[in-house]
Amino acid sequence: MTAPIEPPRIRFLPSGSTLHKLSAVITLALLIAVFSFTSPAFLSVNNGLTVLLQTSVIGLLAIGMTMVIITGGIDLSVGSILALSGVITGLTIKAGLPVVPAMGLGVLTGALCGFVNGLVISKMRITPFVATLGMMLIARGLALQLTGAAPISRLGEAFGTLGNGALFRIVEMQPNGFPKVIFPGIPYPAILLLVVAVLGWFLLQKRQIGRHIFSVGSNEEAARLSGVNVDRTKIWAYTASGALAGVAGMVLMSRLVTVQPNEGVMYELDAIAASVIGGASLMGGVGSISGSMIGAFIIGVLRNGLNMAGTSAFVQMIIIGIVVIGAVYIDQIRNKI
Amino acid sequence: MLDAMQTGAPPLVQMDNIYKQFGGIHAVEGVSTDLYPGEVVGVLGHNGAGKSCLMRILSGAMRASSGQIHVNGAPADMKSPHDARAFGIETIYQTLALANHLDAPANLFMGRELRTRFGNLDEKRMLSEATEALRQLNPNFKNLREPVARLSGGQRQVIAIARAIYFQAKILIMDEPTAALGPSETAMVADLTLKLKQEGIGIFLISHDMADVFELCDRVMVMNKGRNVGAFRIEDVNKDDILSLIIKGTLPDDWEPRGNSR
Ligand SMILES: Nc1ncnc2c1ncn2[C@@H]1O[C@H](COP(=O)(O)OP(=O)(O)O)[C@@H](O)[C@H]1O
Numbered sequence: 231m232t233a234p235i236e237p238p239r240i241r242f243l244p245s246g247s248t249l250h251k252l253s254a255v256i257t258l259a260l261l262i263a264v265f266s267f268t269s270p271a272f273l274s275v276n277n278g279l280t281v282l283l284q285t286s287v288i289g290l291l292a293i294g295m296t297m298v299i300i301t302g303g304i305d306l307s308v309g310s311i312l313a314l315s316g317v318i319t320g321l322t323i324k325a326g327l328p329v330v331p332a333m334g335l336g337v338l339t340g341a342l343c344g345f346v347n348g349l350v351i352s353k354m355r356i357t358p359f360v361a362t363l364g365m366m367l368i369a370r371g372l373a374l375q376l377t378g379a380a381p382i383s384r385l386g387e388a389f390g391t392l393g394n395g396a397l398f399r400i401v402e403m404q405p406n407g408f409p410k411v412i413f414p415g416i417p418y419p420a421i422l423l424l425v426v427a428v429l430g431w432f433l434l435q436k437r438q439i440g441r442h443i444f445s446v447g448s449n450e451e452a453a454r455l456s457g458v459n460v461d462r463t464k465i466w467a468y469t470a471s472g473a474l475a476g477v478a479g480m481v482l483m484s485r486l487v488t489v490q491p492n493e494g495v496m497y498e499l500d501a502i503a504a505s506v507i508g509g510a511s512l513m514g515g516v517g518s519i520s521g522s523m524i525g526a527f528i529i530g531v532l533r534n535g536l537n538m539a540g541t542s543a544f545v546q547m548i549i550i551g552i553v554v555i556g557a558v559y560i561d562q563i564r565n566k567i
Numbered sequence: 568m569l570d571a572m573q574t575g576a577p578p579l580v581q582m583d584n585i586y587k588q589f590g591g592i593h594a595v596e597g598v599s600t601d602l603y604p605g606e607v608v609g610v611l612g613h614n615g616a617g618k619s620c621l622m623r624i625l626s627g628a629m630r631a632s633s634g635q636i637h638v639n640g641a642p643a644d645m646k647s648p649h650d651a652r653a654f655g656i657e658t659i660y661q662t663l664a665l666a667n668h669l670d671a672p673a674n675l676f677m678g679r680e681l682r683t684r685f686g687n688l689d690e691k692r693m694l695s696e697a698t699e700a701l702r703q704l705n706p707n708f709k710n711l712r713e714p715v716a717r718l719s720g721g722q723r724q725v726i727a728i729a730r731a732i733y734f735q736a737k738i739l740i741m742d743e744p745t746a747a748l749g750p751s752e753t754a755m756v757a758d759l760t761l762k763l764k765q766e767g768i769g770i771f772l773i774s775h776d777m778a779d780v781f782e783l784c785d786r787v788m789v790m791n792k793g794r795n796v797g798a799f800r801i802e803d804v805n806k807d808d809i810l811s812l813i814i815k816g817t818l819p820d821d822w823e824p825r826g827n828s829r
């Protein structure tokens with residue numbers, strides 16, 4: 231065969247996914263600039279920490295969601311799993327279990343819910359949308375039933391450490407007996423998010439399971455015919471998503487030092503939005519952890535900035551809805567070129 | 568190359584009395600066939616005759632309703648494509664079964680990724696091995712790091728063929744390998760088929776192109792409505808005989824073996 235010899239292509243534009251990430255970063259910078267202008271308190275250290283904390287919950291959910299979306303699926307149950315995991319942790323602490331194993335049990339609960347999602351999707355051949363919609367109701371129902379819909383409080387100081395503690399925090403006792411924070415430190419949730427994001431990136435880009443997740447999402451039939459264990463790959467992705475919903479639940483409930491069985495409603499939508507804004511395609515085969523992290527920050531900053539500017543929660547919904555549609559639209563235009 | 572047939576060594580593949588039903592549809596009905604090293608057996612028939620089903624059963628992509636498969640004389644139960652690959656069975660699909668978003672090395676090694684000592688993906692080695700495997704088939708192969716969606720049909724088929732060669736297929740199934748290709752790319756695939764045959768690989772070739780069939784095949788097997796309606800050495804039949812089998816399911820009334828080979 232005599233293929234025409236192609237001239238080397240001159241690359242003056244970054245590749246598609248880099249371009250998408252670049253535009254997302256610029257969007258983020260623009261948002262920060264606008265909000266600093268409209269509300270002076272926005273650019274304070276304290277508010278920065280608040281954004282970081284809010285984003286860490288969305289970010290943890292978005293990491294799992296990204297893996298699921300890359301397989302060509304969706305996980306609508308993460309908000310409810312987050313609540314159920316918190317409830318299991320709260321109840322077991324009340325029953326006398328120390329905080330760390332109780333939290334471990336909470337994450338395990340999330341993983342188990344995700345595992346069931348994976349089984350229902352791959353073995354019972356129920357579409358991801360329906361399977362995880364079912365799990366969304368089941369997990370929420372369980373969380374409310376187990377607690378009688380009442381919050382669990384007085385869980386002890388140790389329970390609040392993960393959500394409220396920080397590394398390298400410097401506190402000085404003042405002569406008047408009140409502590410003064412000299413350096414607020416790096417909040418644990420932010421560190422956790424960074425660690426999980428790096429781990430997620432590593433698994434997706436450097437490990438066989440990550441390659442299989444992309445293969446399954448890109449062409450499920452081809453992956454199956456090539457000997458990829460498609461069912462196992464999907465179960466793995468949903469289990470990871472469930473486990474990370476559990477981790478996000480620990481962070482959120484610990485931050486409030488209270489377990490709220492009705493926390494996390496509609497969080498799945500924020501996580502999906504973060505992934506999609508970050509360049510993940512709901513058709514599968516495309517997505518990245520770094521993009522989803524930028525997406526999570528865009529949503530976190532948007533929520534926080536709109537709050538600071540006094541925008542109502544209803545208007546926030548409208549704006550975030552428009553942002554998601556806009557991001558996908560821009561992505562489609564980009565792919566057509 | 569048909570020595571094996573005469574020496575009485577067991578065939579590479581022996582499929583006996585294979586049935587496949589989908590509800591009321593009988594896709595494959597009691598088909599038996601065999602394949603020896605270094606020969607190309609054409610599997611012919613109309614669309615819907617059951618050719619792909621029969622081949623998918625051999626490649627582990629589909630389970631037979633009943634029937635036996637022997638590979639090198641030993642019973643082989645193909646529960647998954649993975650099992651089939653363990654027997655040295657590789658398949659090149661009509662639909663160019665590639666993951667569009669991934670690059671050529673990722674596709675070549677899909678499901679059998681090379682890994683480093685620590686279990687990480689060995690991208691460097693996959694790239695260099697893929698480069699070598701692909702350049703052997705097509706010295707002009709470029710864009711190894713592009714998603715394969717951007718490659719031409721011919722380049723995509725080269726990836727599929729390179730995959731079979733790289734993993735040392737003993738038995739190769741080619742299900743309409745040129746259906747999505749242009750003329751020069753089709754010629755390249757034909758050349759490759761002959762090369763592989765010379766290396767002693769047994770090939771099942773599904774094709775609608777009579778010129779290809781007569782150029783490449785040693786034997787042909789014609790399927791009609793799920794049944795095997797005739798298996799012949801290629802010398803014993805001509806184009807009209809085959810077309811009659813494909814369309815009517817029977818030979819022309821005045822048929823007698825045409826070749827002088829026996
Ligand atoms: N997965 C399936 N489910 C139901 N029917 C099928 C399936 N695959 C093939 N068939 C049917 O089996 C018959 C044989 O199909 P196939 O083997 O693809 O034919 P060919 O490859 O010879 O064109 C056709 O009638 C087809 O509709």
Ligand SMILES: [Mg+2]
Pocket residue numbers: 618619661
């Ligand atoms: Mg077919």
